[in-house]
Amino acid sequence: MKNLRLYILLFLMIPLTIFAEDGSQLWLRFPAKNGVSTDKIISKGNNPTLNIAKKELMNHWQGQEIELRTDKSLKYLKGGYKIKSVQNKLVISAEKEIGLLYGVYHILRLQQTKSSLANLNITEKPSYDVRILNHWDNLDGTIERGYAGHSLWKWENLPNTISPRYEEYARANASIGINATVLNNVNASPNMLRKDYLEKVKFLADIFRPYGIKVYLSVNFSSPKVLGGLENSDPLNKDVQKWWKDKASEIYKLIPDFGGFLVKANSEGQPGPQDYGRTHADGANMMADVLKPYGGIVMWRAFVYSPSKEDRAKQAYLEFVPLDGKFRDNVIVQIKNGPVDFQPREAFNPLFGALKKTSEMVEFQITQEYLGQANHLVYLAPLFKETLDSDTYSDGKGSTIAKITDGTLRPAKLTAISAVANIGEDKNWTGHHFAQANWYAFGRLAWNHDLTSEQIADEWIKMTFTDNEKFLNPVKQMMLTSRETAVDYMMPLGLHHIFAGMHHYGPEPWGDYKGTRADWSPVYYHQANTQGLGFNRTKTGSNAVSQYFPPLNDIYGNIKTTPENLILWFHHIPWDYQMKDGKTLWEELSYKYDTGVKNVREYQKVWDKIQPYVDEERFTEVQSKLKIQAKDAVWWKDACLLYFQTFSKMPIPYDIERPIHELEDLKKIKLDMGHHN
Numbered sequence: 171m172k173n174l175r176l177y178i179l180l181f182l183m184i185p186l187t188i189f190a191e192d193g194s195q196l197w198l199r200f201p202a203k204n205g206v207s208t209d210k211i212i213s214k215g216n217n218p219t220l221n222i223a224k225k226e227l228m229n230h231w232q233g234q235e236i237e238l239r240t241d242k243s244l245k246y247l248k249g250g251y252k253i254k255s256v257q258n259k260l261v262i263s264a265e266k267e268i269g270l271l272y273g274v275y276h277i278l279r280l281q282q283t284k285s286s287l288a289n290l291n292i293t294e295k296p297s298y299d300v301r302i303l304n305h306w307d308n309l310d311g312t313i314e315r316g317y318a319g320h321s322l323w324k325w326e327n328l329p330n331t332i333s334p335r336y337e338e339y340a341r342a343n344a345s346i347g348i349n350a351t352v353l354n355n356v357n358a359s360p361n362m363l364r365k366d367y368l369e370k371v372k373f374l375a376d377i378f379r380p381y382g383i384k385v386y387l388s389v390n391f392s393s394p395k396v397l398g399g400l401e402n403s404d405p406l407n408k409d410v411q412k413w414w415k416d417k418a419s420e421i422y423k424l425i426p427d428f429g430g431f432l433v434k435a436n437s438e439g440q441p442g443p444q445d446y447g448r449t450h451a452d453g454a455n456m457m458a459d460v461l462k463p464y465g466g467i468v469m470w471r472a473f474v475y476s477p478s479k480e481d482r483a484k485q486a487y488l489e490f491v492p493l494d495g496k497f498r499d500n501v502i503v504q505i506k507n508g509p510v511d512f513q514p515r516e517a518f519n520p521l522f523g524a525l526k527k528t529s530e531m532v533e534f535q536i537t538q539e540y541l542g543q544a545n546h547l548v549y550l551a552p553l554f555k556e557t558l559d560s561d562t563y564s565d566g567k568g569s570t571i572a573k574i575t576d577g578t579l580r581p582a583k584l585t586a587i588s589a590v591a592n593i594g595e596d597k598n599w600t601g602h603h604f605a606q607a608n609w610y611a612f613g614r615l616a617w618n619h620d621l622t623s624e625q626i627a628d629e630w631i632k633m634t635f636t637d638n639e640k641f642l643n644p645v646k647q648m649m650l651t652s653r654e655t656a657v658d659y660m661m662p663l664g665l666h667h668i669f670a671g672m673h674h675y676g677p678e679p680w681g682d683y684k685g686t687r688a689d690w691s692p693v694y695y696h697q698a699n700t701q702g703l704g705f706n707r708t709k710t711g712s713n714a715v716s717q718y719f720p721p722l723n724d725i726y727g728n729i730k731t732t733p734e735n736l737i738l739w740f741h742h743i744p745w746d747y748q749m750k751d752g753k754t755l756w757e758e759l760s761y762k763y764d765t766g767v768k769n770v771r772e773y774q775k776v777w778d779k780i781q782p783y784v785d786e787e788r789f790t791e792v793q794s795k796l797k798i799q800a801k802d803a804v805w806w807k808d809a810c811l812l813y814f815q816t817f818s819k820m821p822i823p824y825d826i827e828r829p830i831h832e833l834e835d836l837k838k839i840k841l842d843m844g845h846h847n
C-alpha cells in the first residue's frame with residue numbers, strides 16, 4: 171500500500187519533471203547529454219574560443235564526426251564560415267576561431283530545429299561587421315526603459331563576484347552572431363570612465379572575449395570637466411584633447427580590443443560640443459582621433475533635437491546633413507529607425523541615404539518602450555524588416571536602408587547595426603517570454619538581413635518551445651501579426667506619440683504638457699481638431715516630406731499616393747475623408763482600433779489551446795500577460811476613440827463593441843513608472 175502510494179506520487183511527478191522549464195535557457199535548449207565524444211571532433215589548437223566550440227559539440231552534438239579548421243583564405247567572409255559535408259563528416263572552416271564557434275551554433279541550430287543535416291554546403295558571411303546591443307543600464311543597477319528587472323551588471327560586486335549570467339549572456343549572443351555590446355546608458359554617467367569602473371569593465375570584457383564580444387562604452391561629453399576637473403570640455407581645447415588621449419590609453423591598457431565610444435550629445439539635456447559653439451563633427455572627431463591608433467570607433471547618435479521650433483521629425487536631418495563629409499572615417503552616425511522615437515510605426519528616418527560621405531548605422535529598440543513594454547506580446551522582426559527594406563531612392567530605385575548601411579551602396583569602411591537591449595535580471599531575461607524572440611530576431615537579422623520574419627520566428631519557436639505543428643503554426647501566426655495588431659490598438663494609420671508622458675505605457679491623446687517642450691505633447695503629434703486629424707508634413711505644413719528623395723517627397727506629399735498606414739503621419743485629413751476601402755477616416759480609425767482588440771482576444775484563444783504543448787510555468791506566465799494585453803488594448807481603443815470623437819462628433823460604428831470606460835475616468839489614470847519625458 172505504501173509502495174503504491176509512492177508509485178502514484180512518482181507517476182504524478184513525471185509531468186512536473188518533464189515540464190520543469192522556466193525560460194532561463196532562452197533558445198539554447200540543445201539536447202543536454204549524449205553529445206559526441208572527443209575523438210569525433212577533429213581540431214588543431216587550443217584557444218579559448220575553440221575550446222568553447224568543442225565543449226558545445228561534446229555537450230550537445232549528436233551527429234557525425236566534425237572537423238573544425240581555420241583557414242586564412244576565408245578572410246573575405248568577415249567573421250563568417252563554411253560548413254560542408256565531406257564523406258562521413260562535417261567540416262566547418264573559418265578564418266578565425268570565432269567563425270568556427272558561429273559554425274558550431276549553426277549546426278546545433280539545424281539539429282535543434284530538426285532540419286536536414288545531409289549534404290550540407292553552406293557559406294555564411296555577416297551583413298554587418300559590428301552587431302551591437304546597447305544597454306541603457308545605469309551604474310546604480312537601474313535600467314532606463316528596462317522592463318526585465320535590474321541590470322545584469324553588478325558593478326558593486328565586480329570584480330570579486332562574477333555572476334554566472336555574464337557568461338550565459340555572452341553565449342546567448344554568440345549563438346546568434348552578436349559581437350559587440352555597449353554596457354551603459356547613453357545618458358552616461360561621467361563615472362563610467364573612472365579608473366575603478368574601467369577595471370570592472372575589464373573583467374566583463376575578459377569574460378566576453380572568448381565568445382567574440384567586444385565591449386564599448388557610452389561616454390558623457392562633459393567627462394573632462396566633471397571627472398578630470400578641467401575648466402571645460404570644449405573639443406578644440408588642447409587640454410581636453412589630451413584628457414581623452416590619456417583616457418584612451420588607460421582603457422586600451424586594460425582592454426586591448428576595446429571597441430570604442432557611443433555618444434549621445436546635445437540631446438535631451440546631455441552635454442555636447444554645441445555647448446562650446448562647436449559642431450557634432452568637432453566632437454565626434456576629437457574622440458575618433460584618440461581611438462584611431464587602437465582601431466576604436468565612435469558611434470555618434472543622430473537622436474538630437476534642438477531648441478528650434480522645427481517639426482521634431484525634421485531635426486536629425488537638419489543637424490547632420492550639413493556635416494556630411496566632415497567626420498573621420500572611424501565615426502559612424504547612429505540613426506534611430508524613425509525620425510521621432512521608436513514608435514509602433516514611423517516613416518523611416520530621412521537621414522538614411524542623405525549622408526553620402528559618412529557611414530550610417532541603424533539603431534532599433536528591442537526593449538518595447540512604446541510597445542506595451544514587458545506586458546505585450548509584440549514580435550519585432552516585421553518592424554525591423556520594414557525599416558531595412560525601405561527604399562530611400564538615395565541612389566536611385568533599390569536604395570534600401572539595408573543596402574545603404576551594409577556597404578553595398580556605399581563602400582563604407584565601417585558597417586554596423588545596433589539595438590537597445592531588453593535584457594535584465596529577470597529569470598526569463600526579458601520580462602515576457604516572447605520578448606526573447608526580439609533579442610533573437612535582432613541578432614539573426616544583424617547577421618543576415620535577408621532572412622524573413624517568418625524564418626526567424628520558425629527557428630525561434632522550434633528552439634525555444636517545440637516543433638509540434640499544433641503549437642508552431644498558430645503561435646507563429648500570432649507572432650507574425652502581433653506588431654500590426656499593436657499598431658492597430660495603439661496608433662493606426664500613422665498616428666504617433668500619443669503616449670502618456672514619462673512612462674510611455676498607456677494612452678494620453680489629450681496630453682497637452684503646457685510649460686514643457688511642445689513636441690513632448692501628444693496633441694502636437696495628432697493635431698486633432700473639428701476639421702480632422704493628423705500632422706501636416708507636406709509643403710503646406712512642416713514640409714518634412716522635402717527631406718525625402720524623389721519620388722518619395724511627391725508620394726508622401728500627396729494624400730492620394732501616401733500609403734494609408736502612414737497617412738496621418740504626413741497629412742491632416744478631414745474626418746469624413748474617403749479612404750481606399752470607401753470608409754470615412756473616422757470609421758476606418760474605429761475599425762482599426764477594434765481589429766487590434768479582436769486580434770488580442772484571438773491570441774488569448776490561440777494560447778489557451780496550445781496548453782498541452784508547453785510547460786506549466788511558461789504557459790501561465792504568457793497567459794497572464796495576454797490578459798493584461800487584452801485589457802490594455804481595450805483601454806487604448808476606448809481612450810483614443812472617445813477622445814477623438816469629441817472632435818469628429820460622429821458615432822462609433824454600431825457593429826463595434828461599445829466603450830466600457832468613461833473618458834473622464836481614463837484621464838485620471840496616472841501610472842507611476844519611468845522618469846522623464
Ligand SMILES: CO[C@H]1[C@H](O)[C@@H](O)[C@H](O)O[C@@H]1C(=O)O
Nearest residue numbers: 306314315356357434473511
Ligand atoms: C536614453 O534616453 C532615451 C529616453 O529614455 C527615451 O524615452 C527617449 O525617447 O529616447 C532617449 C534616447 O534614445 O536617448
